[in-house]
Amino acid sequence: MTATKESVAATDAADERLIRAVSPGDYLRQGWGRIRGGDLGMLPVVLGLVIICAVFYAYEPTFLSSRSLVSMLLYAAPTGIIALGIVVVLLLGEIDLSVGSVSGFCAAVMAVIVVDQGHSLWLGIAAALGVGALIGTAYAVLHVRVGVPSFVFSLAGLLAFEGALLWVLADGSINIPRESGLAQFARNKFLTDAQAYALVAVVVACYLGSRLWTIRRRRAAGLTPPNLLAVLIKAALLGGGLGWLTYYLGIARGWGYLTVLFAALVVVLDLLLRKTRWGRHLFAVGGNEEAARRAGVRVGWTYCSAFVLCSVLAALGGLLAAAQLTSVSQDSGTTDTNLTAIAAAVIGGTSLFGGRGSAYAALLGILVLQSIESGLNLMNVDSDVRYIVTGGVLLLAVTIDSVARRARSSSGRG
Amino acid sequence: MTATKESVAATDAADERLIRAVSPGDYLRQGWGRIRGGDLGMLPVVLGLVIICAVFYAYEPTFLSSRSLVSMLLYAAPTGIIALGIVVVLLLGEIDLSVGSVSGFCAAVMAVIVVDQGHSLWLGIAAALGVGALIGTAYAVLHVRVGVPSFVFSLAGLLAFEGALLWVLADGSINIPRESGLAQFARNKFLTDAQAYALVAVVVACYLGSRLWTIRRRRAAGLTPPNLLAVLIKAALLGGGLGWLTYYLGIARGWGYLTVLFAALVVVLDLLLRKTRWGRHLFAVGGNEEAARRAGVRVGWTYCSAFVLCSVLAALGGLLAAAQLTSVSQDSGTTDTNLTAIAAAVIGGTSLFGGRGSAYAALLGILVLQSIESGLNLMNVDSDVRYIVTGGVLLLAVTIDSVARRARSSSGRG
Amino acid sequence: MTLTAPPTPASGTGEAVLSLAGIHKRFGAVQALTDVSLTVRAGEVVALVGDNGAGKSTLVKVISGVYQPDAGTIEFESRPVVVGGPAGAQELGIATVFQDLALCDNLDVVANLFLGKEHRRGPLLDEVSMEQEAWRLLRTLSAKIPSVRIPVASLSGGQRQTVAIARSLVGDPRVVLLDEPTAALGVAQTAEVLNLVERLRDHGLGVILVSHNMADVQAVADRIVVLRLGRNAAEFRTEEATTDQLVAAITGASDNVVAQRAARRTEERG
Amino acid sequence: MTLTAPPTPASGTGEAVLSLAGIHKRFGAVQALTDVSLTVRAGEVVALVGDNGAGKSTLVKVISGVYQPDAGTIEFESRPVVVGGPAGAQELGIATVFQDLALCDNLDVVANLFLGKEHRRGPLLDEVSMEQEAWRLLRTLSAKIPSVRIPVASLSGGQRQTVAIARSLVGDPRVVLLDEPTAALGVAQTAEVLNLVERLRDHGLGVILVSHNMADVQAVADRIVVLRLGRNAAEFRTEEATTDQLVAAITGASDNVVAQRAARRTEERG
């Protein structure tokens, strides 16, 4: 049977079992079908976030004030950066329990070099990131050469680097001068309105440009191109959303450099994960290590890069957290930082078993956690209530996602 | 080709590719081959434990004194019991981050009922275990019906039950009377020498009896029976080892009831896991949930039983820890209990990915952790050194296991 | 199941044990099954054939309760049923050998064979009787498995498939679904499985056999149902269909690569 | 690899590209391979046959660097080599289709096809050219895959196998190892794969084909090597061997279940 088709279908749309979308109506219908089928990507978590925000807003409208948003975005950044590293490691099905200690220790190294010993800030930062890289390398060796499970060596690291932090800070906490470049960057630097809108324009232009280019190339290759209208709508939404956010944050202090750095890291990591060979290999090893090895992927290097990236990001996060707080203490990085970073990645939808996750998971997850924390801060409740509500809200945010996933699997996918 | 064999081989030993062991020499040779091939089961971790003990002993001989062993075994028990529950959950490839909070909360419930409200001890214990069971059931519903990942709901539980603990203990800590049955059980009750030796005899007799019975049945069924000599040697070693331990502990206070309870739970859980349908299904679901479901295993119930068991064991561990400490406070169960229990299971060789582990893993793991802690307590060092050394020793203990496993996988198994 | 009692030959004369009508199943953007019907009678072997991706395994999974159909009805022994899940299908008496085998890699052969149907003595598992029975089942299938106490992960492809087939014989099924049971089997094991299928039929069970091997299909099937691109494409009584007709129905064209290849080879050889 | 250039027929006339001698491999208590030898010449198709668990896949994995042999030597183009790992084997020019397929279930068809050999434009992946090439490869194999942008986990058994075969054609191999490549394939796809094997031979590649299908083996192989219980059991030139001889060599007895079944059927029908 070779049914006569009205037009020659693109190579990838030729199979007659495919339910094709042609008209905008088809797209809408397909989108609705996807929502019903539970194929929603990050939508449910976003929904969870929206509900959390709405509830807190109803209770205390300052929760969504420009000022409050600006500071929430600033505070979310350091742990968010650490969570990015965790996403990478989780993609491999591994874990790093030591990111908190590593972040604290590296920050302390920087503080000692810069504040106590009076060396230059750059040297301090380089040393801290270098120590992070070394730690990651050591982990990689333990994992790849010796075969120690990551849970165990990172648990050992959690303890050892907490000890190292105490040792480095033998004389107690160190204040980082508020005028130092790092503290300024993390606390006082904000994009001007012009810069912010220019940045938004660049982002939208890049998005649109790359999509149009894809349309062109796919059409030339005889493959179904993305729908032009959909691309234009998405670009408009992106531009509108970012533009509005810029306006709204601009009422207060605007986009902090720190926030922009975090956002940039998310976007870059997302590109690395989705568009480069390295990212592809990360997913492959996380999905089926043996298959990846047989396909010739250098599995050892993949692990190594992931552990090193995770530790370096942990060090960076630690530096920025210290800069934000303008001090390093024995407490730096230890309290809950691990759990928060891992939780952010998981809440955003990264699997603990490897092979599934994205850079945006870290972003979304940390926003959920940060808004719960800030919301509860504004509500001034007793700590017992605070704990219970935090647990409850967290569960709620993720349950929406789980219910959606459930719908998806009962309709036969994933 | 049907080669003539000297004797008719048992059904399960007929394949000519099998390298058979007949004489004692063969067994030794096979054992040596296994050691070289890295197929050592728990031996490497035991070796790690022995090395740790040897080093601490060299540094401070009181480390292995009878007194010190008796107290180490007592202190290891409550967290060890919690770790048993963790093993069950890990076997399914799930995790429970909330065992610490649950243990503290349940202990507080007991304390409030018994000490504050003056009800009977049994009621308090029943209530605490009941609360544990309820929590487990709630987890199971979230997992099986709603599909929330266990990492997330147990994280929510970790927070919520910490809040609940603070709420129950609104007036601060509660001291448990040292004369109460529970405190007596956990602190002051020890087997008499006669009881202890009788117990050892019973254990050895059960072991020997069941092995001899197996030999008989397998022979009758035409299957290779276990080697009689090997069984006798093992029984002798078991009897000798336990007997000597009983003698040595007897120099101090002997076997504490609490220690015996923990040991009994380990043995019972081991039997449940290896010899019952429930245990078989646990391994099956942990190994391949979909395959188990298709084989008709009631997967939902399996999850449910595991979460309930884990929470009940956490509650029990919490009660015993409180009894041992003769108090419950806001701090109960919160500090590190989760991580210690999970680490014990993992160090003992339980996989975080499900399908591999044993009850003895919890025992071995907690012994490793306890001896590191006790050993470092003897060394009079500052905390920074202590943390670093703890991390290092932990890594060392597990590295031996990993190296052995590596040998195994390079010889083509696992 | 012990198929040693003298058989009561009953080739397809029984009434329908299982019949499906109007089955639809969609996965995301792919319509895997469209309005599919199928009937099996007691003592009948129905072969289900079709190209890769035709929807055979999806149909098997619908019958065995792994997937819920989007639309359509299933009747078992003339009663409409809803197969809620694999456990439900087993209670009805439907045993399945899945194409992906669905074994627990971490368990040994015995544990896999008796999973969900363990022998017990009191509360404890009866390993000895299970092991004995395992060897018996494996011998019936001419399996070449050195030990039943190693994890199935370390078995060869054919050995794994044999274990999956043997498993479907544990218990007392009314209908047996075999999804490409001989794909990985050696010549001897394949012959044993075909023998087995005939024995099952002779004992009055309904058998659905999915296979790409036309010779095997023609050797054991009573009826052949062809699926193409998720639809019923044709149905033959075995005696009536030639291999060429079957291949044409499967590929949807009488001028297909199989025919071309055959023609070329005949040409070459002379 | 684009096999469109006019072929240079060279049936088995080349020198040995790959030769193994005295290979031993033991797994725990099971001796999987004992003193096995094998040689493939350029432009030659060697079929490796044997019963389930005979050691065929183990041998394939030894060649492709997945397992290290306990003893024995491997020569590639007359130089002794140590195949350190799968990456090493690929660098030598050995492409393998594994029996267990070894696909990454979480990645889509395109990603799996080009894993380790991704097309790039600057630092970024060139998805468009990979997708285009993927469709081309799949068409060569008559694959019936609705979309190359779905995770391979959701493909049917035969579709997955087609992906694995297509993958071995990416790059520029000298020797291709196919471990039961047609086990799950439909009739048309099987014919395409057999065509492909012949094209590979005609282009001067060495091919090792593992299969349980004697008809296929006899159709494309130049030489047939039989393993039994982990040892070299027999070797035939294809023209010299009858199916019965092959089966007898595989099962180790001329009075085997296959022969019995054939006899019984002839009797019944005859």
Place this chain on the structure above:
Amino acid sequence: ANDSKSGSDGATIALLLPETKTTRYEAHDRPLFEAKVKDLCSDCKVLYFNADQDEKKQAQQLTSALDQGADVVVLDPVNGKTAAGMVDEAKGQDVPVVAYDRFIENADYYMSFDNETVGKMQAQSLVDAMGDKGNILMLNGAPSDPNAAQFKKGAHSVLDGSGVKILAEYDNPDWSPDNAQQWTTDQLNKYDAGKVQGVYAANDGQAGGVVAALTGAGVAADKLPPIVGQDAEIAALQRIVAGEQTMTIYKPIKIEAETAAEVAVALAKGDDAPAKTTTGIDQSDFEGVASYIFTPIAVTADKIKDTVIADGFYEVSDICTADYAKACAEAGLS
């Protein structure tokens, strides 16, 4: 354990401290205590333990100390209220217990700065600095730390009767400075920095977080409202010098540690504890326990020199690093 009671040779003294997150314990308490013991009894052995804020670990450490033959135990409990069980265990083996820094009801001796007094002094300083009017934020210690409750109680006893109003109050898990910073920032988003005329922070770590939050919200460093803390950390003294923090509580640890050493050595030798120590403290009775009570000192910029510096607790150079040189000069520290 009881054999060496009679002579001075080989007496063993166990020192159990509660945690490591505060600098004092390992940087000051332990070395001062050990040095004094060495001074008083050259062949006495000190066993040292730190419980990392974990009650259970501390119970094990006590057992361990007794197993090693401690003759006297100096115990700074993680949780004073639940430490009775530990005291009992020691007493069961005839080993006397000195409750150090935190009160235990059944201890043989007790020595400390009174926690409620600390809270009162902090609050009083704050109220004074604010002229008894205005709004404050209140950051207490960890809800799981029983001492935190005592500081809180002391502080409330002053604040509740004063003219200042508490805008919002927070029990900070783990005393974490990060949490302090975030919570304060969130309050500033709610109340506006101008409305906050003072901040009670239970310790210096939190005070640091508060300063970071206020300056982060745009409050100029010289316009910061009065902020109080405790512990006399270097970082806090630097802030005080720079005018960013009003006061901290200095507990002259030297006196505490040396008194403890003196009492412990006496007990280890089988003697009675002195009625008046060589450090000049009289034994008194605190809730039925023989006690030595020290006075905590409120340290403001002008008092740094006479207190922490004079005691040798810190060198001027520790505090007056390059970044604070100017402020130090202005405050008359050099």
